Amino acid sequence: MPRFTPYAASTTRRTFLKGATALATGALATPFLNRRAFAEPTEITMLAWYGHAEPDVVAEFEAEHNVKFKSKYYTGGDNMLGLIAQSPPGTYDLILSDAEYVQQLNAAGYIEKLDPADYAFDEYFPEFQQFPGHWSGGELYSVFTRFGFLGVAYNTDAITEKEASSYRVYWLEKLKGKVGHFDWHLPNLGQMSLLNGNASPYDIDGNAWEKVKETTMSLRSQVGGFFDYGGTFSSLENGQMLSVAGIGDWITGVLEKNGAHVRTAIPEEGGLQWTESFSIGKGSQKADLAKKWIQYITSARGQVRSANMAAYPAMIPNKKGWELLAKETPEEAKRQGMLLGESNVMDLIRGGRIKYRQLPVQQSLEDWNDFWSDYKGS
Numbered sequence: 001m002p003r004f005t006p007y008a009a010s011t012t013r014r015t016f017l018k019g020a021t022a023l024a025t026g027a028l029a030t031p032f033l034n035r036r037a038f039a040e041p042t043e044i045t046m047l048a049w050y051g052h053a054e055p056d057v058v059a060e061f062e063a064e065h066n067v068k069f070k071s072k073y074y075t076g077g078d079n080m081l082g083l084i085a086q087s088p089p090g091t092y093d094l095i096l097s098d099a100e101y102v103q104q105l106n107a108a109g110y111i112e113k114l115d116p117a118d119y120a121f122d123e124y125f126p127e128f129q130q131f132p133g134h135w136s137g138g139e140l141y142s143v144f145t146r147f148g149f150l151g152v153a154y155n156t157d158a159i160t161e162k163e164a165s166s167y168r169v170y171w172l173e174k175l176k177g178k179v180g181h182f183d184w185h186l187p188n189l190g191q192m193s194l195l196n197g198n199a200s201p202y203d204i205d206g207n208a209w210e211k212v213k214e215t216t217m218s219l220r221s222q223v224g225g226f227f228d229y230g231g232t233f234s235s236l237e238n239g240q241m242l243s244v245a246g247i248g249d250w251i252t253g254v255l256e257k258n259g260a261h262v263r264t265a266i267p268e269e270g271g272l273q274w275t276e277s278f279s280i281g282k283g284s285q286k287a288d289l290a291k292k293w294i295q296y297i298t299s300a301r302g303q304v305r306s307a308n309m310a311a312y313p314a315m316i317p318n319k320k321g322w323e324l325l326a327k328e329t330p331e332e333a334k335r336q337g338m339l340l341g342e343s344n345v346m347d348l349i350r351g352g353r354i355k356y357r358q359l360p361v362q363q364s365l366e367d368w369n370d371f372w373s374d375y376k377g378s
Contacts, residue, residue: 051311090283185372
């Protein structure tokens with residue numbers, strides 16, 4: 001073994017002390033970095049449609065802020081409201097909802113008031129800066145995140161583009177037993193209302209409502225099934241259904257990018273716009289982190305992730321997000337019609353061909369829901 005001398009011991013101690021001093025100095029110089037490196041991630045809860053808390057969307061934010069998202073996924077606004085009603089205040093830090101349900105969330109006291117100055121609305125297209133329902137009495141309660149259009153989803157091998165240019169395609173003899181429904185009354189009945197010529201498909205009087213029910217019932221013999229997200233996806237992919245009512249590119253876009261022969265057309269009667277937004281849950285103990293998330297996902301960088309979300313693609317309201325999307329994924333920007341300086345999806349909105357999906361105005365939500373249940377059971 002090596003000979004041990006007092007000098008060697010002294011040298012060893014000096015070396016150790018120098019190293020310890022350097023380590024301590026480094027720790028003092030970067031205390032935040034070191035704490036973050038070893039600290040357990042802070043958990044943030046999110047109630048949302050499937051996909052919003054998956055790694056392709058949240059990984060960058062989680063790494064930057066040392067957080068971990070815990071998600072609860074739902075299908076349909078009624079399901080979302082039920083989950084919140086069954087949970088104590090503060091259960092969900094973030095609530096992603098469809099625009100038509102924000103007013104109900106607010107009225108029930110489920111979401112916090114937000115400060116508009118915290119969010120980059122000046123980067124948004126003018127149509128989206130004060131989106132209906134997100135504001136109440138001049139106060140902001142939810143921040144517009146992404147949107148898409150609902151029209152005729154169809155198998156391009158079985159249905160021509162011309163046939164898909166009208167909701168009447170659902171009644172074609174060759175589609176008997178091959179028409180599916182995404183199992184949610186608002187988009188489906190909204191499409192039937194558009195087919196009936198109602199300029200405001202959700203604001204209709206009693207006579208128009210009866211006609212919508214008649215039109216819908218006349219389609220029943222064509223219908224091969226009612227599907228949730230996964231069922232809608234697979235039934236179009238495997239050809240079980242050749243057309244599905246109540247959906248749009250948010251499902252067919254994923255399939256099309258993966259090689260399936262499906263597409264969504266905006267018919268001559270018009271299409272519907274679905275709109276998603278984030279709110280901060282009432283009683284959240286992590287409201288500051290929740291605010292940072294909303295700021296991130298509505299920034300140009302976050303908007304690109306949102307547009308390209310693996311679970312289902314969407315269009316984005318942030319104009320700077322469009323510019324960045326065209327640089328990072330130009331093919332997707334072109335596919336979704338989000339290129340500046342040429343014809344794009346904003347033209348459809350500005351031309352009046354797109355109507356916002358909303359809650360029924362002259363009937364109760366229960367009226368529509370009860371009819372939908374009767375229709376499915378008929």
